Amino acid sequence: MSDKKEVIICLGSSCFARGNKKTVQAITTYIKEHNLNDLVYFHGGHCFGLCDKGPIVKVGKTLFEDVDPINVLDVLAKELEE
Ligand code: FES
Numbered sequence: 001m002s003d004k005k006e007v008i009i010c011l012g013s014s015c016f017a018r019g020n021k022k023t024v025q026a027i028t029t030y031i032k033e034h035n036l037n038d039l040v041y042f043h044g045g046h047c048f049g050l051c052d053k054g055p056i057v058k059v060g061k062t063l064f065e066d067v068d069p070i071n072v073l074d075v076l077a078k079e080l081e082e
Pocket residue numbers: 010011012013014015016046047048049050051052054055056
């Protein structure tokens with residue numbers, strides 16, 4: 001594994017239906033616009049078992065709850081730009 005920062009978006013049916021479908025786009029666009037392709041490994045994941053707290057996105061070792069296409073931008077700004 002490289003030292004890329006891992007970003008996992010839950011694509012389980014609950015999170016996907018409740019907004020992660022759009023959040024995938026938001027994250028993809030953010031990574032592209034900020035030229036983070038070489039620094040970030042972004043991919044989808046299965047249900048984290050936290051559907052009632054979702055939509056879920058995980059950055060590194062940290063889980064974020066109630067993520068939407070807007071607040072995910074703050075999460076990415078904070079977690080990815082050190
Ligand atoms: S579907 Fe995302 S935590 Fe279950």
